[in-house]
Amino acid sequence: MPELPEVETVRRGLAQRILGERVREVEFARADLRRPMPVAAIRALRGRRCTACDRRSKYLLIRFDGVGEPVVIVHLGMSGRVFVEDVHGRSLPPWRPHEHWRMRLGDRLVRYVDPRRFGALDLVDAEGLASHPLLASLGPEPLGPEFDAEYLFARTRGRKVAIKQLLMDAHVVVGVGNIYASESCFRAGVRPSRAAGRLTRADCVKLVDAARHVLERSIRAGGTTLRDYVGVAEDSGWFQRELAVYGRAGEPCRVCGATIRHAVMGQRATYWCPRCQR
DNA sequence: CAACCCACCTGACTGC
DNA sequence: TGCAGTCAGGTGGGTT
Numbered sequence: 001m002p003e004l005p006e007v008e009t010v011r012r013g014l015a016q017r018i019l020g021e022r023v024r025e026v027e028f029a030r031a032d033l034r035r036p037m038p039v040a041a042i043r044a045l046r047g048r049r050c051t052a053c054d055r056r057s058k059y060l061l062i063r064f065d066g067v068g069e070p071v072v073i074v075h076l077g078m079s080g081r082v083f084v085e086d087v088h089g090r091s092l093p094p095w096r097p098h099e100h101w102r103m104r105l106g107d108r109l110v111r112y113v114d115p116r117r118f119g120a121l122d123l124v125d126a127e128g129l130a131s132h133p134l135l136a137s138l139g140p141e142p143l144g145p146e147f148d149a150e151y152l153f154a155r156t157r158g159r160k161v162a163i164k165q166l167l168m169d170a171h172v173v174v175g176v177g178n179i180y181a182s183e184s185c186f187r188a189g190v191r192p193s194r195a196a197g198r199l200t201r202a203d204c205v206k207l208v209d210a211a212r213h214v215l216e217r218s219i220r221a222g223g224t225t226l227r228d229y230v231g232v233a234e235d236s237g238w239f240q241r242e243l244a245v246y247g248r249a250g251e252p253c254r255v256c257g258a259t260i261r262h263a264v265m266g267q268r269a270t271y272w273c274p275r276c277q278r
Numbered sequence: 279c280a281a282c283c284c285a286c287c288t289g290a291c292t293g294c
Numbered sequence: 295t296g297c298a299g300t301c302a303g304g305t306g307g308g309t310t
Contacts, residue, residue: 033286034285034286034287035286077286077287078287078288079287079288079289098288114287115287115288115289116286116287116288116289117286117287117288118286118287158280159280160280160281161280161281165281266281266282267282267283267284
């Protein structure tokens with residue numbers, strides 16, 4: 001599930017629930033996801049107060065007070081979910097299937113569930129955050145001021161890769177996952193297979209606008225399901241209804257009626273309308 | 279450096 | 295119903 005809008009939704013849910021709370025318990029069901037987790041160091045957060053829940057790209061950054069101002073870095077990978085539940089004085093509930101770690105802050109239990117274990121959990125001091133290996137070489141945020149048409153135009157010059165693949169390159173811009181890459185190209189009227197270097201300035205204007213639009217719209221939609229949020233990833237409702245091309249191969253384009261096409265590009269499923277996108 | 283390919287892991291779905 | 299095969303929304307690392 002987790003593309004940027006989902007991660008942003010999780011971030012907001014976490015902020016709402018754990019900001020200002022102190023870490024009371026930390027438990028691990030195992031010591032590794034894709035890579036080992038810093039189990040001891042994260043256990044040692046007990047007593048620290050959560051000061052912020054931020055996001056950089058698809059990484060959640062949970063900040064704490066005290067020496068070094070530690071930051072917990074969470075990535076949801078392909079199948080990760082975060083649940084927040086009230087626990088009050090009760091003892092903690094049994095582990096869910098594929099729940100790998102949990103952290104109790106105040107009366108809130110944050111539970112990390114990730115069947116495929118492509119996610120990540122790490123810890124770094126605030127000072128070392130920007131140079132953390134996972135974050136150091138990331139491109140600009142798609143919703144930030146740095147990602148504009150001129151920037152995209154410059155970054156596409158001389159590039160032969162398909163524009164859809166380039167949009168998914170986190171060195172260029174973060175947070176545009178496979179679904180939103182297809183959706184953005186559709187909204188911009190750009191064929192996803194087009195060589196990035198052949199985009200015009202006008203195409204770049206449209207693409208930047210389109211990427212922003214689909215991401216913002218999804219965040220807003222996700223945000224509406226946030227109230228009394230338990231776990232993000234209610235991917236049933238808004239998610240499916242809003243998609244213009246993704247997963248719609250063989251179905252009619254909602255704009256022109258042409259048949260939506262599908263191909264694998266860079267090993268990822270790609271969808272487009274052969275009439276609307278050139 | 280760019281382009282390409284693979285690995286990581288499990289669940290859901292398809293077709294026989 | 296069972297089983298093999300296929301696919302999945304992400305990212306890092308290695309090779310050409």
